[in-house]
Amino acid sequence: MSALSNAPLTFLSVLLFATGTLSAQSSSSLQTSISGSDMASASSASHAWYRITPASTPAGKKLSKSQLTNKNLASVPTLPQPGFYPADLVNHGGPVLTSAHQNPVYFDCPAGPTACWGNPTSFLTRLNNSAFIHLTDQYVGTTANYRYPVGSSVKINQTLQTNVLYLNDILTIVHAAATKLSVSNSYDNILHVFLPQGIDTCFDLTTICYSPDNQSSFRFCAYHASVFFNDIGHILFTVQPYQNVPGCQVASPSPNGLLVDSTASTLSHELIETITDPDLDAWWSDKSLIEQGEEIADICEPIGNGAGQFLDPTFIVGGKNYKIQLEYSNKFHGCTH
Numbered sequence: 001m002s003a004l005s006n007a008p009l010t011f012l013s014v015l016l017f018a019t020g021t022l023s024a025q026s027s028s029s030l031q032t033s034i035s036g037s038d039m040a041s042a043s044s045a046s047h048a049w050y051r052i053t054p055a056s057t058p059a060g061k062k063l064s065k066s067q068l069t070n071k072n073l074a075s076v077p078t079l080p081q082p083g084f085y086p087a088d089l090v091n092h093g094g095p096v097l098t099s100a101h102q103n104p105v106y107f108d109c110p111a112g113p114t115a116c117w118g119n120p121t122s123f124l125t126r127l128n129n130s131a132f133i134h135l136t137d138q139y140v141g142t143t144a145n146y147r148y149p150v151g152s153s154v155k156i157n158q159t160l161q162t163n164v165l166y167l168n169d170i171l172t173i174v175h176a177a178a179t180k181l182s183v184s185n186s187y188d189n190i191l192h193v194f195l196p197q198g199i200d201t202c203f204d205l206t207t208i209c210y211s212p213d214n215q216s217s218f219r220f221c222a223y224h225a226s227v228f229f230n231d232i233g234h235i236l237f238t239v240q241p242y243q244n245v246p247g248c249q250v251a252s253p254s255p256n257g258l259l260v261d262s263t264a265s266t267l268s269h270e271l272i273e274t275i276t277d278p279d280l281d282a283w284w285s286d287k288s289l290i291e292q293g294e295e296i297a298d299i300c301e302p303i304g305n306g307a308g309q310f311l312d313p314t315f316i317v318g319g320k321n322y323k324i325q326l327e328y329s330n331k332f333h334g335c336t337h
Contacts, residue, residue, distance in 0.1 A: 126318025
């Protein structure tokens with residue numbers, strides 16, 4: 001849909017390579033280029049809903065609730081009754097993900113995902129094997145193990161005219177990757193789009209961006225979203241810009257270094273919100289004017305220090321210590337791991 005962004009698409013040439021999962025004996029290598037149909041599908045897409053994670057920056061702290069998402073909330077909060085926990089999430093009836101494959105989409109990083117993002121595939125694998133991911137059980141209605149495995153990944157290398165990607169550009173990446181992965185009309189896959197250091201992304205021309213090089217518009221760190229393409233249908237995705245910058249990174253000291261843990265903290269935030277609120281109409285808080293509209297991870301986003309770093313706790317995820325944020329549990333009525 002043309003209203004998604006007034007900015008022109010910036011793609012010049014693109015190569016995609018799909019790789020196998022961690023457990024695969026060998027990885028297939030597929031090569032293609034972004035086509036005009038990818039761009040056309042992005043421009044004509046409908047129902048592209050998103051919710052952003054605010055950055056710990058002066059601009060991010062000024063965001064209003066209405067600027068965090070482009071989807072109107074379905075209800076108005078009422079005062080809680082005695083004995084109620086105002087921050088508890090409320091089920092608004094939308095779908096949730098009882099299981100799904102995660103497909104990393106590595107954008108424009110010839111050095112590889114470990115160098116650019118600290119090996120997010122390893123973290124996602126540990127998270128899928130952890131007790132932490134079972135915080136979602138109470139919201140999705142299953143206790144089964146290993147529900148969110150890492151599937152095939154896509155690597156994208158390209159030349160850009162600018163360092164700023166707008167929503168139509170992101171949707172073009174998502175469409176090309178989903179097509180290469182043969183994902184269509186699905187709640188069974190989540191595409192994680194990783195952007196390298198130096199690439200900004202915005203929802204408009206000047207004011208709501210991930211833009212460490214422009215502090216006046218640097219308002220968010222990442223987001224999760226769903227989109228309906230006219231040809232391949234419903235697709236779920238997250239957008240993960242480079243997190244090891246003041247405004248998005250975790251504070252030192254960090255057990256795995258700031259690159260690994262900053263990536264992991266934001267990635268777990270967006271993944272768990274996708275699981276519990278994929279289309280922004282499932283689980284979110286609706287009993288408090290303070291938390292109203294906030295999702296499972298938003299409620300527990302930690303405060304930042306004077307350097308714009310998040311004060312995340314350290315705990316074990318899949319047998320390894322990570323410094324990442326907690327998530328909200330209705331069972332415990334608080335943020336927990």
